């Protein structure tokens with residue numbers, strides 16, 4: 152089978168048949184399996200894959216590029232040991248100008264719309280902690296495999312004095328239901344891997360990255376004989392309600408974010424939280 156992406160080969164081959172391609176950003180590494188057409192997308196923004204405007208934009212461009220170049224599936228993972236993503240980069244939300252905050256939020260919205268609605272089958276290979284925005288990324292994929300039992304995942308926004316936006320919440324509701332989402336979000340719960348498995352927030356818990364890749368292959372294999380259009384339309388219908396809310400309310404959602412995040416007591420809380428993280 153010929154290579155599905157037309158980009159320039161950039162780095163060495165890591166898996167058999169896998170080629171590295173330039174994602175256009177040093178923050179995102181893309182390797183496409185020549186044989187299957189499945190792309191492994193790895194976030195690599197040290198130290199914790201904080202989702203700033205640049206990384207969000209790079210992810211968005213990558214998703215676009217994979218679709219345009221007819222990849223057959225995508226695995227979203229991280230190249231940073233023990234970290235999937237620490238969520239939104241708090242430095243972007245602390246003391247930001249209204250222009251920068253708006254750009255940041257709009258980039259997040261676009262990235263999520265793209266990821267959540269892609270017709271490609273998607274797997275989150277969660278090889279590290281995935282709080283808040285990191286959990287959102289994983290939840291937006293169709294299948295979640297966590298590697299190792301020492302990591303946590305969840306929407307912990309209330310612990311920071313924030314709230315998870317409606318579309319973050321709705322994404323979780325679609326996976327674990329309203330009752331468990333309400334309990335988790337009001338308390339800002341970060342689930343252990345075992346808890347996440349029990350509640351269905353992750354689909355599998357495995358011991359190694361190799362096992363996770365095998366699970367992903369098995370998941371993609373489910374669609375071998377299913378026409379792509381039928382699969383894509385079905386995914387669209389299932390996800391339409393959650394997606395449509397943001398598509399119809401982007402401006403409102405941005406205003407809510409801007410108004411809330413700039414409140415003096417919210418800014419003070421963010422500053423203290425950042426300090427506490429740095430002091431560790």
Ligand SMILES: CCCCC/C=C\C/C=C\CC/C=C/CC(=O)SCCNC(=O)CCNC(=O)[C@H](O)C(C)(C)COP(=O)(O)OP(=O)(O)OC[C@H]1O[C@@H](n2cnc3c(N)ncnc32)[C@H](O)[C@@H]1OP(=O)(O)O
Pocket residue numbers: 198199201234236237238239240241242280282283284285307308311312313314315316407408411412414417425428429430431
């Ligand atoms: C009426 C009031 C309403 C208010 C509502 C307001 C707004 C509502 C609208 C929108 C809501 C906004 C939604 C936000 C979602 C989010 O994603 S917020 C981010 C939440 N993330 C976290 O809480 C995770 C914090 N990080 C950690 O727990 C740990 O770092 C880790 C991920 C578990 C990793 O631990 P590890 O020990 O490996 O690393 P360190 O903790 O030592 O960190 C290394 C380095 O990285 C910095 N850092 C960590 N996380 C972030 C982050 N999210 N953003 C920016 N920077 C981060 C940390 O400070 C260290 O920095 P260094 O010391 O300078 O190296």
